[in-house]
Amino acid sequence: MLTKRQNLMEVIKGGNPDRFVNQYEFMDLIMEAPMDLPLAPAPGTRVKNKWGITFDWPADQIGSFPMHDEEHKALKDITDWKNQVKAPSVFYTDEEWAAAEAHAKSVDRNEKFVTAFCAPGIFEMTHHLMSMEDALMALYEEPEAMKELIGYVVDYELAYAKEVVKHIHPDALFHHDDWGSQISSFISPEMFDEFIVPAYKKVYGFWKANGIELIIHHSDSYAANLVPFMIEMGIDIWQGVMTTNNVPELIKKYGEKITFMGDIDSGRVDFPGWTREKIYADTKKACEECGKLYFIPCLSQGLNISSFPGVYEATSDVIDQLSREMF
Amino acid sequence: MSKIEEVKAKVEAGKSKLVPGLVQEALDEGSAPGEILQAMVDSMGVVGDKFSSGEIFVPEMLIAAKAMSKGVEVLKPLMAGDGSASLGTCVIGTVAGDLHDIGKNLVSMMIESAGFDMVDLGVDVPADTFVSAVKDNDNVKIVACSGLLTTTMPALKEAVATVKAACPDVKVIVGGAPVTPEYAAEVGADGYAPDAGSAAVKAKELATA
Numbered sequence: 001m002l003t004k005r006q007n008l009m010e011v012i013k014g015g016n017p018d019r020f021v022n023q024y025e026f027m028d029l030i031m032e033a034p035m036d037l038p039l040a041p042a043p044g045t046r047v048k049n050k051w052g053i054t055f056d057w058p059a060d061q062i063g064s065f066p067m068h069d070e071e072h073k074a075l076k077d078i079t080d081w082k083n084q085v086k087a088p089s090v091f092y093t094d095e096e097w098a099a100a101e102a103h104a105k106s107v108d109r110n111e112k113f114v115t116a117f118c119a120p121g122i123f124e125m126t127h128h129l130m131s132m133e134d135a136l137m138a139l140y141e142e143p144e145a146m147k148e149l150i151g152y153v154v155d156y157e158l159a160y161a162k163e164v165v166k167h168i169h170p171d172a173l174f175h176h177d178d179w180g181s182q183i184s185s186f187i188s189p190e191m192f193d194e195f196i197v198p199a200y201k202k203v204y205g206f207w208k209a210n211g212i213e214l215i216i217h218h219s220d221s222y223a224a225n226l227v228p229f230m231i232e233m234g235i236d237i238w239q240g241v242m243t244t245n246n247v248p249e250l251i252k253k254y255g256e257k258i259t260f261m262g263d264i265d266s267g268r269v270d271f272p273g274w275t276r277e278k279i280y281a282d283t284k285k286a287c288e289e290c291g292k293l294y295f296i297p298c299l300s301q302g303l304n305i306s307s308f309p310g311v312y313e314a315t316s317d318v319i320d321q322l323s324r325e326m327f
Numbered sequence: 328m329s330k331i332e333e334v335k336a337k338v339e340a341g342k343s344k345l346v347p348g349l350v351q352e353a354l355d356e357g358s359a360p361g362e363i364l365q366a367m368v369d370s371m372g373v374v375g376d377k378f379s380s381g382e383i384f385v386p387e388m389l390i391a392a393k394a395m396s397k398g399v400e401v402l403k404p405l406m407a408g409d410g411s412a413s414l415g416t417c418v419i420g421t422v423a424g425d426l427h428d429i430g431k432n433l434v435s436m437m438i439e440s441a442g443f444d445m446v447d448l449g450v451d452v453p454a455d456t457f458v459s460a461v462k463d464n465d466n467v468k469i470v471a472c473s474g475l476l477t478t479t480m481p482a483l484k485e486a487v488a489t490v491k492a493a494c495p496d497v498k499v500i501v502g503g504a505p506v507t508p509e510y511a512a513e514v515g516a517d518g519y520a521p522d523a524g525s526a527a528v529k530a531k532e533l534a535t536a
Contacts, residue, residue, distance in 0.1 A: 137386060181504070187386055
């Protein structure tokens with residue numbers, strides 16, 4: 001029996017996996033690494049992060065949101081971004097790194113990838129700072145200022161990446177950046193190529209030049225029109241790919257260059273009245289249509305969790321069952 | 328190209344700095360304010376169709392709407408009290424338990440561009456608040472309810488039922504990622520739209536039926 005890591009490599013290289021890769025099983029995510037997460041920590045909390053972005057998680061909601069009313073918007077005028085945006089330090093004490101280093105050392109790298117986690121993404125950072133509407137309009141109205149801001153975020157991420165590499169020597173990176181709604185990309189492929197692709201070529205190029213073998217990018221959205229750019233950036237696995245992308249078609253077209261991880265939409269199966277039968281139906285359809293190579297069945301959720309207790313575990317159990325039925 | 332044609336073209340291209348001047352030039356040439364407004368509404372109809380078909384994306388729609396609003400600012404003083412320019416009022420909001428506002432904002436912008444006066448209730452809106460807004464505002468023709476989460480589908484259903492029970496003459500349209508035409512019909516909505524461009528078309532269709 002192949003290890004989880006070996007089985008993953010067989011899937012993405014078009015070899016001979018002996019079962020489905022089961023969701024996030026091949027990643028050992030080092031979430032203890034000190035970082036500035038883009039969220040409030042729990043229902044009923046509100047925090048301002050080190051970039052000055054306020055995140056609010058109302059008690060009755062399933063997640064937190066950046067706040068963009070006039071009082072809370074961190075960047076009010078893109079042309080003045082140099083005065084209004086200040087990146088936090090990427091340096092943390094040895095004590096702050098200790099838990100992450102211990103976790104990374106404990107991982108059997110023959111079994112799993114030691115995986116660094118990065119969020120928010122570069123595009124997300126622009127709209128967290130200034131709101132989605134302002135950020136998207138600025139791409140047209142103040143393109144040079146937007147390129148400068150994106151460059152500043154890239155420099156921050158490169159500096160942070162250097163620290164992560166130094167402390168935990170990851171061999172995989174799990175990186176968030178949502179690039180679309182469920183039915184379309186937020187921006188056109190041309191605009192994506194102009195603003196976002198150069199940024200990620202730098203960032204992912206750096207990670208790959210520093211020991212990262214595998215880049216897994218999360219965007220739980222439609223982004224089928226951006227797949228050629230994902231390949232160009234160096235993404236090995238697109239996690240979060242939703243059914244609206246026609247994943248079987250993408251696998252046929254691009255499978256040898258990029259692997260697709262998802263095709264089980266969390267929105268369809270992860271809700272208070274969830275059932276194993278519904279998860280089984282959606283997962284079976286995904287596995288049958290997408291096949292055994294260049295595909296990893298997974299909830300579209302951007303971490304190895306679910307919004308409602310038991311859904312992630314039930315999905316893993318279903319995938320194990322389908323491996324027994326189909327391999 | 329006539330000035331009105333230029334206004335249309337520049338609204339569609341999202342040239343918000345040029346549109347106000349062109350609107351003024353069209354007025355100076357003798358075009359009626361209502362005629363210029365209609366030209367811009369038509370432009371936004373084209374923008375909405377292009378968005379629905381995937382030909383353009385959110386930024387293009389946003390800058391077109393901004394260009395139109397800049398043009399409307401020039402016309403507003405000339406059209407004050409001219410009720411015939413409006414298709415009525417549309418109350419819009421994201422239903423209770425749901426904080427997603429981007430899709431709702433795009434829909435609001437496109438419905439406004441189609442010629443409605445908008446009352447935007449924001450996000451996490453209880454069903455009763457939609458009803459209060461209908462009663463507190465003049466000439467409400469449409470209530471638009473948005474929901475992005477599967478978990479807030481029951482709140483969407485409640486919002487539709489509450490508005491329909493309290494205000495039977497008002498048309499209710501629904502939308503959001505998990506909403507389907509079948510679901511919209513099942514909960515008693517008068518209309519469904521899959522995206523912002525289609526929402527404007529549907530709102531206009533229901534308000535003028």
